[in-house]
Amino acid sequence: MDGGTDVRMSCGLMGKQHNSRPTTGLAEITLSERFTFNPKEGIDNPVMVTTDDSDFKLRPRLCILKRDEHESYGFHLRVEKGRKGHVFRNVVPEGIAERSGLQDGDRLLEINGCFVDDVSHSEVCKKIRLSGNHVCLLVLSGAEYEQAECGGQNLQSLSRTRTKQLDRCQPPRLCHVTRDPASGLGVTFTPVEGQRGHFGVSLVAGGAAEKAGIRKGDRLVWMDGAAVSDLSHSALSRMMRKCKDHITVLVIDSDSEQIYEQQQMPVLPSMAVPQNLPHRARRLRLVCGNDTYGFLLRLEKITPRDIVHILRHIEPGSPADRAGLRDGELLLEVNGEEVEPLEHEEVVNKVRESGAEVSLTTITFQGLVFYKKLGLSPLLFCEDVTVKDLQNSKEGAAGPKPRLCLVQKGSVGFGFNLGSSPHRPGTFISLVCDGGPGQEAGLLRGDTLIEVNGQNVEEKSLEDVMVLMKEGGKSLSLLVQEKNSDDKMELETPSSRDASDCEDDDTHEISFL
Numbered sequence: 001m002d003g004g005t006d007v008r009m010s011c012g013l014m015g016k017q018h019n020s021r022p023t024t025g026l027a028e029i030t031l032s033e034r035f036t037f038n039p040k041e042g043i044d045n046p047v048m049v050t051t052d053d054s055d056f057k058l059r060p061r062l063c064i065l066k067r068d069e070h071e072s073y074g075f076h077l078r079v080e081k082g083r084k085g086h087v088f089r090n091v092v093p094e095g096i097a098e099r100s101g102l103q104d105g106d107r108l109l110e111i112n113g114c115f116v117d118d119v120s121h122s123e124v125c126k127k128i129r130l131s132g133n134h135v136c137l138l139v140l141s142g143a144e145y146e147q148a149e150c151g152g153q154n155l156q157s158l159s160r161t162r163t164k165q166l167d168r169c170q171p172p173r174l175c176h177v178t179r180d181p182a183s184g185l186g187v188t189f190t191p192v193e194g195q196r197g198h199f200g201v202s203l204v205a206g207g208a209a210e211k212a213g214i215r216k217g218d219r220l221v222w223m224d225g226a227a228v229s230d231l232s233h234s235a236l237s238r239m240m241r242k243c244k245d246h247i248t249v250l251v252i253d254s255d256s257e258q259i260y261e262q263q264q265m266p267v268l269p270s271m272a273v274p275q276n277l278p279h280r281a282r283r284l285r286l287v288c289g290n291d292t293y294g295f296l297l298r299l300e301k302i303t304p305r306d307i308v309h310i311l312r313h314i315e316p317g318s319p320a321d322r323a324g325l326r327d328g329e330l331l332l333e334v335n336g337e338e339v340e341p342l343e344h345e346e347v348v349n350k351v352r353e354s355g356a357e358v359s360l361t362t363i364t365f366q367g368l369v370f371y372k373k374l375g376l377s378p379l380l381f382c383e384d385v386t387v388k389d390l391q392n393s394k395e396g397a398a399g400p401k402p403r404l405c406l407v408q409k410g411s412v413g414f415g416f417n418l419g420s421s422p423h424r425p426g427t428f429i430s431l432v433c434d435g436g437p438g439q440e441a442g443l444l445r446g447d448t449l450i451e452v453n454g455q456n457v458e459e460k461s462l463e464d465v466m467v468l469m470k471e472g473g474k475s476l477s478l479l480v481q482e483k484n485s486d487d488k489m490e491l492e493t494p495s496s497r498d499a500s501d502c503e504d505d506d507t508h509e510i511s512f513l
Helices: 121-130 142-150 155-168 233-242 254-262 319-323 344-353 365-374 387-395 462-471
Strands: 035-037 048-050 061-066 076-078 087-089 107-111 134-140 173-178 187-191 199-203 218-223 246-253 273-275 282-287 296-303 306-312 330-334 357-363 403-408 416-421 424-432 448-452 475-481 509-512
Touching (some): 107 121, 107 155, 187 233
Antiparallel strands (some): 076 087, 107 134, 282 357, 296 306, 330 357, 403 475, 416 424
């Protein structure tokens, strides 16, 4: 299996070896048998029983899969001709899926407590991808699934009985806490007596954590991508000391946590309600006016292993501009289909084939980094943006907006110089070379640097900014802001980067849409 592939969607004929019906355990089962569901037994231990008092019972299995970034879960998920349901195939021996209890031929019933047997295959695969690096799957063996199908059983009733206790739970909350200069993060986590791996919260009234959505009586489940059930209190304390200015935590009230434990269900970020998150993907609707949408789509290499589709040069007054597209945003979806595995021309064709209207899902570079560090999909908390939302945001906005510029080192270096003024703090772009990487990335002479590779530099010296840039290697992520025309800037003699060890980058593909 490919290291970066966790789920494969396949429809139709998959080869003779996948078309033969399983025979294990089916010899004793006849189509004339009738099945009923016993709700009294099902409250605590949901099972299926036959009316002829057979010993056969449906035994769904809960498989909890957890992986590292760029690691595969180790299975294919398929729809096969002549079979119902979503079928697991090619379960890798000793892989993550097999170690969690998943077996070849199993059928998928639930993803993170959500019944999916009657959901389209593409949507099921998307749900697994959105769950990120941690997913909870409820499955039946192939024999049990077909036994239930032959008996006309309602599998959703089985799922519903198992999960109805969760209806009494309040959803978990994913909260991003930014340190307050006066009161800090405003929260401490203390071990729950007699419960290893359980931590309660103590809040500063009106502090940063409370404002971020953490409540009195909450239990900590997860911090900055790590499940705290695996951590000692000392290890958690070390994480808190290293978190610097912010933390992202998953919390849930203690009563709900107890119900999840009774159901043997993990509490995962993909089940959460977002609270105060600094970044969200946006789904925008573009209506084409003339022949174009008014933006440039580029394929750019932003890290040694990440090549992304980036929106550039949004034409003022164009459909893209009216819809709210921003220069430098990364494209995640076209009409709900993820573009990460697609070639540049495939993405371009999907936009053009949409005709007069297209839906684009985007996120900032900082947003992509934020979710990747947490092991989450950037699409997890995507929000739909309407024209009314944009109008409301513009009413409160004043002056030029910050722009994200991703610069790849070329044969002439980065193609821009930096400067600073003795009369004001900060660093600005003092020179942009014609046709260089800086100009291609959208940098303008006079732009003020706000962030370098995700770190705020507004109060840093020119020398400190240069150090950060050198640490970035051959790729730079610069958040810049153009000054108002009435805000004259004194351009001093600039400092420039050394271009002696530059390499050409020919990975870019560009299309105007």
